Amino acid sequence: MLVISRKRDEVIVIGDKIRIRVLRVGAEGVRLGVMAPPDLSVHRQEIYDLIVAANRSAASARGDLNSIASRLRQQATRSPAPQPQA
Amino acid sequence: MSACSSPVPMPLPGDVPVDIRDVVTMVAPMPGFEACRQFVVAVNPELAPFTALSGLDESKPAFLAVDPRLVLHGYDASLDETARRQLGAAPDDALLWLALVRAAGDQTLVNLRAPIVINPQQMRGVQLVPPDSPYSTDHPLFLD
Numbered sequence: 001m002l003v004i005s006r007k008r009d010e011v012i013v014i015g016d017k018i019r020i021r022v023l024r025v026g027a028e029g030v031r032l033g034v035m036a037p038p039d040l041s042v043h044r045q046e047i048y049d050l051i052v053a054a055n056r057s058a059a060s061a062r063g064d065l066n067s068i069a070s071r072l073r074q075q076a077t078r079s080p081a082p083q084p085q086a
Numbered sequence: 087m088s089a090c091s092s093p094v095p096m097p098l099p100g101d102v103p104v105d106i107r108d109v110v111t112m113v114a115p116m117p118g119f120e121a122c123r124q125f126v127v128a129v130n131p132e133l134a135p136f137t138a139l140s141g142l143d144e145s146k147p148a149f150l151a152v153d154p155r156l157v158l159h160g161y162d163a164s165l166d167e168t169a170r171r172q173l174g175a176a177p178d179d180a181l182l183w184l185a186l187v188r189a190a191g192d193q194t195l196v197n198l199r200a201p202i203v204i205n206p207q208q209m210r211g212v213q214l215v216p217p218d219s220p221y222s223t224d225h226p227l228f229l230d
Contacts, residue, residue: 052118
């Protein structure tokens with residue numbers, strides 16, 4: 001891993017299209033500004049990981065889709081179960 | 087080069103009987119399935135109210151999805167300018183919104199937080215991953 005020290009308002013350049021600026025440094029954390037082309041998605045890692053986990057658990061073998069659809073339909077039409085804790 | 091990055095030949099989507107079949111190209115990688123950029127979208131009565139998304143790569147990931155607006159009344163189906171541009175969508179274009187569903191124990195959950203949006207005119211799609219969202223990845227699905 002490349003380790004770089006930066007102060008407030010200083011910038012890191014990645015390739016020729018991505019710039020990351022340190023906007024604020026405080027006890028709570030660091031605030032960064034990311035400038036990247038719109039076709040590059042930028043995410044907080046924990047959000048990205050959350051969606052990775054949700055996507056993976058939603059994937060199934062394609063031959064089973066009809067039976068899975070009928071099972072999911074049955075489960076969803078039963079009387080409402082208690083809501084999970086947030 | 088994976089099968090996913092080449093548009094031909096197009097494998098058939100397994101055992102799913104297909105009434106409407108088209109290949110959607112994801113304009114950004116789908117988290118967890120970054121290598122798979124092409125999906126067959128299948129709508130048919132046996133799957134209703136779900137829509138099937140079958141990935142065209144070696145791992146053949148398949149998903150069932152439902153329009154989030156059917157799941158949650160008042161669901162905010164609005165696109166930011168970046169996503170709209172990625173999809174090549176004009177403001178009045180009708181877009182397909184698909185939230186992935188999955189079984190969890192005896193419940194059916196819907197990911198309302200990161201819906202897949204498809205522009206049928208361009209056959210381009212993207213999974214939205216907003217930094218902040220009022221919606222859950224684990225919204226329980228209840229059908230009437």
